[in-house]
Amino acid sequence: MTSQQPQQPTPPTAPLPPAAQAALQRLELRLNYPTDLYRALTRHQVASERTAQLSARMDRRDLTAAEFGAFEYAQDVMRETRIELAAAERLDLIGASA
Template identity: 60%
Template sequence: MTTATPTPRPTAPLPSAAAAALSRLECALLPAAVVVAVTRYEVASERTAELSHLMDARDLTRSEFDALFDAQTVMAGARATLAEAGRLHLIEVQS
């Protein structure tokens, strides 16, 4: 009796087109709350980056300081939502 040997199939790394397709599919299947949290995090992160150069120059007005604080608060809330959903990988840098 002979046994069939499995045909080796490459599993990694995925071609970039396949990785992009998987990413789009995953995003399409995410719950709305997760999509909203990712979007809020990304927008607040951009605003924080815009204001950070002013903070470095010690040139922040009161309204800019408030905007920076608000953006960081939004980021923390969005991060908590994503942590609860087990989806921190959507905002954290992969190593």
């Protein structure tokens, strides 16, 4: 005869902190997508953040010539990476649709 032990209920787990969730998402992307797709996504995210930063300064009309050049470059990067992600049919990764 085998005795079966009663199963203990699984204790509820707390949600992960936002930093841990972001780290898991980055790890999942690294593991599940080809390097060129991951690189395009990362470049797009960085360029998007830089564009947002410079846009806030542009609203106050105090961009230097170098900052304006950086703003244009970031927009170019976003355009290029959007084309790459569209070709891979993965615009969903940047929250865009076709």
